[in-house]
Amino acid sequence: MGNTAEKLNHSRPAKDSIAYCHELFGCKSSLGLSYDNLAEDVKRTLCFSAGLKQRHVDMKLHEMTDLERVELHRSINTLADALKPFAHKAFRDFQ
Known part of the structure; x- marks a missing residue:
């Protein structure tokens, strides 16, 4: 139990932990992390729609x-x- 108490006393502040995670995954924000982890076909669709290149x-x-x-x-x-x-509608309604 002593170890748990020691860990709690020496834990990082939340903002430092979040910053560390962003650095670890090579992104600048949680939104960036979400975008970076989208499926390739979704990113392709978004980039195409934005007029960006492959x-x-x-x-x-x-x-x-x-x-x-x-x-x-x-x-x-x-x-x-x-x-x-159109989102979350039944397929039968999509006619």
Whole structure:
């Protein structure tokens, strides 16, 4: 039990742990980590919609330029809004 108490007393603050995880996975934010872990076909669709090139599919979010991220962000929001009425509907309704 002494070990547990010692570990608790020497644990990192949450923000340091989160920063360490971002560094470990090579991303700058939790949103970046989420994007970086999307399936390749999903990233391909998002990049295509944003007008980006094939090389962007393999890039991590933080490796893109600000302009590329702006285009990707805009595209994601446009798709999310446009697809909302179709999401989670029964296939029988999709005629």
